[in-house]
Amino acid sequence: MISLRYFAGLKEQTGISEEQVDMAGKTVEELWQWANEKYPEFLSGAARLAVNEEYALPTDVLASGDVVAFIPPVSGG
Amino acid sequence: MKAFEIVTTQINPQLYADFVLRPEAGAVTLFTGHVREWTKGVRTMYLSYEAYIPMAEKKLAQIGEEIEQRWEGTKVAIAHRIGELQISDIAVVIAVSSPHRKSAYEANEYAIERIKEIVPIWKKEIWEDGEEWIGDQKKKPEGESV
Numbered sequence: 001m002i003s004l005r006y007f008a009g010l011k012e013q014t015g016i017s018e019e020q021v022d023m024a025g026k027t028v029e030e031l032w033q034w035a036n037e038k039y040p041e042f043l044s045g046a047a048r049l050a051v052n053e054e055y056a057l058p059t060d061v062l063a064s065g066d067v068v069a070f071i072p073p074v075s076g077g
Numbered sequence: 078m079k080a081f082e083i084v085t086t087q088i089n090p091q092l093y094a095d096f097v098l099r100p101e102a103g104a105v106t107l108f109t110g111h112v113r114e115w116t117k118g119v120r121t122m123y124l125s126y127e128a129y130i131p132m133a134e135k136k137l138a139q140i141g142e143e144i145e146q147r148w149e150g151t152k153v154a155i156a157h158r159i160g161e162l163q164i165s166d167i168a169v170v171i172a173v174s175s176p177h178r179k180s181a182y183e184a185n186e187y188a189i190e191r192i193k194e195i196v197p198i199w200k201k202e203i204w205e206d207g208e209e210w211i212g213d214q215k216k217k218p219e220g221e222s223v
Contacts (some may be wrong), residue, residue: 008127008199009210050197053132069129069197075212076126076133076157076198077110077169077189 002031002062007011024066029058031068047072047077080154083130083198093172094153101150102174106181108189110169112162122203126168127160129197132157133157136196140188144173147187148180157198168200174214 001020011017023031028049036042049056050069062068078092083110094107112124143154154172163169171188192198200211 007129050132053135058192069132071197072199073212075200076196077193
């Protein structure tokens with residue numbers, strides 16, 4: 001299983017901060033497409049995905065136990 | 078304290094300045110970013126910050142490494158506060174020491190620019206008549222910087 005984490009505006013759009021999905025072996029891009037279908041309001045496309053606390057490439061392959069975070073545009077400082 | 082940390086309570090900037098001070102340092106720059114009341118004509122009542130804490134602390138440390146590689150002899154400490162912050166509260170502190178002042182100034186500015194690019198921290202502005210995650214949807218004030 002893959003753990004998904006949502007933050008800030010994305011968390012408000014999904015209504016949850018975490019969920020588990022059975023997507024081991026899929027790519028980051030496939031997960032992104034899945035998320036956009038499940039949560040059409042994501043739209044923006046501007047969010048980046050982090051796998052195990054590091055920004056990921058669309059072609060990265062997910063492994064069981066990975067933690068994937070949806071990172072909306074950051075606004076610290 | 079840690080050299081690179083997300084905190085939930087008031088920031089004491091002196092701690093970070095003291096942390097980077099060393100005998101070989103001739104300069105320390107200390108930047109504090111504060112909660113601003115007015116942004117492009119819209120009045121903020123208070124801010125709420127959220128972070129992906131473990132990744133945010135890693136990315137702050139990465140910025141520290143980038144600086145220490147780029148400006149020889151520098152030492153860096155950065156803290157960002159999350160939770161509810163009131164007007165004028167310190168949201169972020171960046172301390173950089175270096176043998177000479179130029180590097181300390183340049184590296185300090187580099188740190189705040191990088192924070193705004195890569196560190197997973199989000200700011201929500203709460204106004205009298207609404208609220209908005211900044212950087213999330215480009216509706217209201219662009220949330221330029223602290």
